[in-house]
Amino acid sequence: MKIAIFGVGGFIGSNLVEHLVEEGVHEVVGMDVTNSKLAGIEGANFKYIEGNVGSDVTTAEELTEWADAVVDLIAYANPSIYVEAPLDVVQLNFFENMKILDYCLKYQTRLIQYSTSEVYGKRTRDEEYVEDSSDLVMGPVTKQRWIYAASKQLLERIIHGHGLRGDLDYSVIRPFNFVGPRFDYLVPAGAKGGPRVFSHFVSALITGGPIHLVDGGGQHRCFTHIKDASEAFSTILEHPAAHNQIFNIGNPDTNITMRGLAEMMGGIYTELTGKAPSNEIIEISGEDFYGKGYEDMDRVPPNVDKLRALGWTPKRDLDNIFREAIAFYLEPERHASIV
Numbered sequence: 001m002k003i004a005i006f007g008v009g010g011f012i013g014s015n016l017v018e019h020l021v022e023e024g025v026h027e028v029v030g031m032d033v034t035n036s037k038l039a040g041i042e043g044a045n046f047k048y049i050e051g052n053v054g055s056d057v058t059t060a061e062e063l064t065e066w067a068d069a070v071v072d073l074i075a076y077a078n079p080s081i082y083v084e085a086p087l088d089v090v091q092l093n094f095f096e097n098m099k100i101l102d103y104c105l106k107y108q109t110r111l112i113q114y115s116t117s118e119v120y121g122k123r124t125r126d127e128e129y130v131e132d133s134s135d136l137v138m139g140p141v142t143k144q145r146w147i148y149a150a151s152k153q154l155l156e157r158i159i160h161g162h163g164l165r166g167d168l169d170y171s172v173i174r175p176f177n178f179v180g181p182r183f184d185y186l187v188p189a190g191a192k193g194g195p196r197v198f199s200h201f202v203s204a205l206i207t208g209g210p211i212h213l214v215d216g217g218g219q220h221r222c223f224t225h226i227k228d229a230s231e232a233f234s235t236i237l238e239h240p241a242a243h244n245q246i247f248n249i250g251n252p253d254t255n256i257t258m259r260g261l262a263e264m265m266g267g268i269y270t271e272l273t274g275k276a277p278s279n280e281i282i283e284i285s286g287e288d289f290y291g292k293g294y295e296d297m298d299r300v301p302p303n304v305d306k307l308r309a310l311g312w313t314p315k316r317d318l319d320n321i322f323r324e325a326i327a328f329y330l331e332p333e334r335h336a337s338i339v
Ligand code: UDP
Pocket: 079, 177, 195, 196, 197, 198, 200, 201, 211, 212, 213, 214, 215, 217, 219, 221, 258, 286, 296, 297
């Protein structure tokens, strides 16, 4: 198959390309504004094009016409950005994605759209999130964190509408906290906001700076190994029953609190380096850490029965997920951003 990936230069895209290069089955062309995370990922079946979907319109359109399947990964995906720059989030995560959808409609190219587990929003019932039956519950407008989930939700609803009308072949993916090599970036000691929790904790372990537990650290997340996530993508790409469907990609068996995660990462860090961490633990409010307009989810539990029915299952546990990701960032050449 000929696959065009928009937003190929990020964490999910670079790992997906690595997986597709290893498989060596499909012809892949990826476009992004930067390729720094693609360093060292090379294969005869992969080509990178530098460009911005917003301004390099012709290239994006030509790529869509060329491809059998378009993968749309274009997004801001850090809670700090949702709070600080909500209009930038809606511009990129909704309007720019709509352009890709329009090209897919024009050329009748299959669309594999990455959405987010945040579309489920606030948990109102004690149950796992199921793609086609769970409610999607957003917080108030004044908590602008939800602009990210609201943008993705509307995009999903438009895509589904086209599926119903019969003019679009699509699959929507809702990722649940993927983690692995190249995840986000390191931050200096004591930094607030910015990247997501793994990056903050691993940065603190490396710099010796404080570990911030936002709102007490009792929130739960289920983490997913990026390799399990890339394998899930292949199942969705290739399985005949994956067309015009929405899929959670997650691992229900990796549920952990943020306080538990800090402890577990400290343990892995000690095993990998021989040094016991002595980070100060600071409890901080969500507003002080991210800014006004932040709101959190207490749990984000995936149900992945729909994808299991197509033959995929997550194979890597919490230790696997975090050991590999921590080891990646322990390499001194990756420390430029924290010195
Ligand atoms: N969090 C934390 N300390 C940090 C960064 C984040 O306790 O240094 C918390 C955050 O408030 C949230 C959870 O970790 O409850 C996961 O946040 P993340 O930004 O990784 O992603 P989310 O799953 O919320 O999109």
